[in-house]
Amino acid sequence: MALQCGIVGLPNVGKSTLFNCLSNAKAQSANFPFCTIEPNVGVITVPDERLNKLAELVKPNRIVPTTVEIVDIAGLVKGASKGEGLGNKFLANIRETDAIIHVLRCFDDDNVTHVDGSVNPIRDKEIIDYELQLKDLETVDGRLQRVQKQAQTGGDKTAKQQYEVLIRYKEALEQGKPARTVTFDSKDDIKIARELFLLTSKPVLYVCNVDEASAVNGNKYVDMVREATKEENAEILIVAAQTESEIAEFDTYEERQMFLNEIGLEESGVARLIKAAYKLLNLETYFTCGVQEVRAWTYLKGSKAPQCAAVIHTDFEKGFIRAEVIKYDDFITYGSEAACKEAGKMNVEGKEYVAHDGDIMHFRFNV
Numbered sequence: 027m028a029l030q031c032g033i034v035g036l037p038n039v040g041k042s043t044l045f046n047c048l049s050n051a052k053a054q055s056a057n058f059p060f061c062t063i064e065p066n067v068g069v070i071t072v073p074d075e076r077l078n079k080l081a082e083l084v085k086p087n088r089i090v091p092t093t094v095e096i097v098d099i100a101g102l103v104k105g106a107s108k109g110e111g112l113g114n115k116f117l118a119n120i121r122e123t124d125a126i127i128h129v130l131r132c133f134d135d136d137n138v139t140h141v142d143g144s145v146n147p148i149r150d151k152e153i154i155d156y157e158l159q160l161k162d163l164e165t166v167d168g169r170l171q172r173v174q175k176q177a178q179t180g181g182d183k184t185a186k187q188q189y190e191v192l193i194r195y196k197e198a199l200e201q202g203k204p205a206r207t208v209t210f211d212s213k214d215d216i217k218i219a220r221e222l223f224l225l226t227s228k229p230v231l232y233v234c235n236v237d238e239a240s241a242v243n244g245n246k247y248v249d250m251v252r253e254a255t256k257e258e259n260a261e262i263l264i265v266a267a268q269t270e271s272e273i274a275e276f277d278t279y280e281e282r283q284m285f286l287n288e289i290g291l292e293e294s295g296v297a298r299l300i301k302a303a304y305k306l307l308n309l310e311t312y313f314t315c316g317v318q319e320v321r322a323w324t325y326l327k328g329s330k331a332p333q334c335a336a337v338i339h340t341d342f343e344k345g346f347i348r349a350e351v352i353k354y355d356d357f358i359t360y361g362s363e364a365a366c367k368e369a370g371k372m373n374v375e376g377k378e379y380v381a382h383d384g385d386i387m388h389f390r391f392n393v
Contacts, residue, residue: 029094029095029124029125029307029309030067030095030096030097030122030123030124030125031094031095031096031097031123031124031125031126031127031231031303031306031307032096032097032099032119032120032122032123032125032126032127033045033096033097033098033099033127033129034099034120034126034127034128034129034154035128035129035130035131035150035154036131036150036153036154038131038138039129039130039131039150039235040129040131040235040267040268041098041099041129042066042098043267043268043270043271044129044233044235044265044267044270044299045066045068045096045098046271046274047267047270047271047273047274047296048068048070048096048296048299048300066097066098067095067096067097067098068095068096068097068098069093069094069095070093070094070095070096070300071091071092071093071300072091072092072093072094072300072301072304072311072322072324073091073297073300073301074091074092074311074322076311076313076354076384077089077091077313077320077322079358080313080315080320080354080357080358080386081320083357083358083361083362084315084316084317084320084362085317086315086316086317086318086319086320087317087318087319088318088319088320089319089320089321090319090320090321090322091322092311092322092323092324093324094300094303094304094307094309094324096127096303097119097123099119099120099123117157117158117161117225120158120225120228121223121225123228124228124307125228125229125230125231125303125306125307126228126229126230126231127230127231127233127299127303127306128151128154128230128231128232128233129233129235129267130147130150130151130232130233130234130235130247130251131145131147131150131235131247132145132147132234132235132236132240132244132245132247132248132251132264133145133235133236133237133240133245133247133266134237135237145247147234147247147250147251148250148251148254151232151251151254151255155202155204155226156202158204158225158226159199159202159203159204159226161225162195162199162205162224162225162226162227163196163199163200165222165224166192166195166196166199166222166224167196169188169192169222170189170192170193170196173185173188173189173192174189177189177190187214187215187218188218190215191210191215191218191219191222192222194208194210195208195219195222195224199226204226204227204230204258205224205225205226205227206226206227206228206229206230206258207257207258229260229306229307229308230258230260230306231260231261231262231263231299231302231303231306232251232255232260232261232262232263233262233263233264233265233299234247234248234251234262234263234264234265235265235266235267236248236264236265236266237266237268237269238266238268238269238289240264240266241264241265241266241269241289241290241291241295242264242289242290242291244264248262248264261302261306263295263298263299263302264295265295265296265298265299266295267295269289269295270294270295270296272285273285273286273294273296274296282294304324308326308327309324309325309326309327310324310325310326310327310381310382310383311323311324311325311383311384312325312334312381312383312384312385312386312387313354313384313385313386313387314338314386314387314388315357315363315386323337323338324337325337325381327383328380329380329381330377330378330379330380330381331346331348331349331351331375331376331377331378331379331380331381331387331389332346332377334349334381334387335349335387335389335391338389341391341393342389342391344391344393345391345392345393346377346389346390346391347390347391347392348374348375348376348389348390349374349375349376349379349387349388349389349390350372350373350374350375350387350388350389350390351372351373351374351375351379351385351386351387352366352371352372352373352385352386353371353382353384353385353386354384354385354386355384356369356371357386363386363388
């Protein structure tokens with residue numbers, strides 16, 4: 027799947043350091059603005075303990091995890107919506123992503139320059155929010171000019187629907203609210219809204235980049251972010267990016283876990299961030315199990331069996347006959363496909379079956 031999360035933030039908040047930890051694609055990381063000009067794309071393995079447990083039972087020749095794409099986008103400054111700094115490039119790059127990971131600086135360090143001279147994550151958040159909202163308002167106003175006359179004087183039903191959707195967005199944006207706070211009930215309205223590709227309609231995850239001492243419980247800056255975002259229905263994640271980069275230098279899993287335990291973490295911030303990004307993109311996982319390979323496959327939440335089959339190969343969807351489905355917990359309990367089948371734990375599902383996260387699926391098809 028080509029869905030992408032874009033990492034955004036002001037210059038020098040730790041975006042590229044975090045991206046390096048995520049992808050091992052050593053994006054240039056330096057103490058000055060705009061060191062990331064072209065977006066760096068990292069294809070990142072999604073950690074999934076279920077895959078390892080299945081592999082322990084099946085003992086396959088290989089294990090293939092699923093992935094998610096993360097894009098490191100150039101830092102934004104005030105006036106980006108008017109082309110300041112690398113504004114136009116930033117906004118074009120973010121428009122191409124499906125979700126936003128918004129990194130906020132929540133640490134003090136005199137050695138790392140802040141473009142506005144002091145640490146204030148709420149001010150930083152509002153700068154980016156404002157620039158994105160301003161660009162969205164420009165988009166909405168442009169569309170309104172095109173459909174307003176048709177909607178108000180003609181009998182064009184579609185133009186009237188578009189006008190009503192645009193007006194709701196305009197009202198929210200003018201109040202300083204992101205487009206994602208506007209919800210629609212009808213399928214037609216939802217379709218119109220999606221086709222606008224508004225920047226602030228994308229789901230967002232706020233990552234509070236903290237110092238090592240604040241990696242577990244956060245700090246006063248994180249509390250400020252929690253308070254400022256409580257009405258947005260957005261998730262917040264605490265990550266110490268510099269510490270994560272140090273963890274990445276250890277050679278073995280055991281060494282990394284020992285370091286994490288010493289600072290009071292059970293799981294690395296990077297692993298938590300990848301899982302959160304996967305969820306943010308509305309993605310889920312199903313598995314295929316065999317002696318050749320145990321593999322994780324990505325599908326959009328709510329997909330039916332034929333669409334899941336198409337993730338492996340489009341022919342699987344075209345000639346779909348049925349899906350043989352075993353629930354993950356049942357597979358772990360009984361230990362093999364044959365044992366699950368014997369216990370009546372394998373279900374045969376048709377085209378209308380909606381996949382569930384963790385399903386173990388085998389597709390029958392005929393082309």
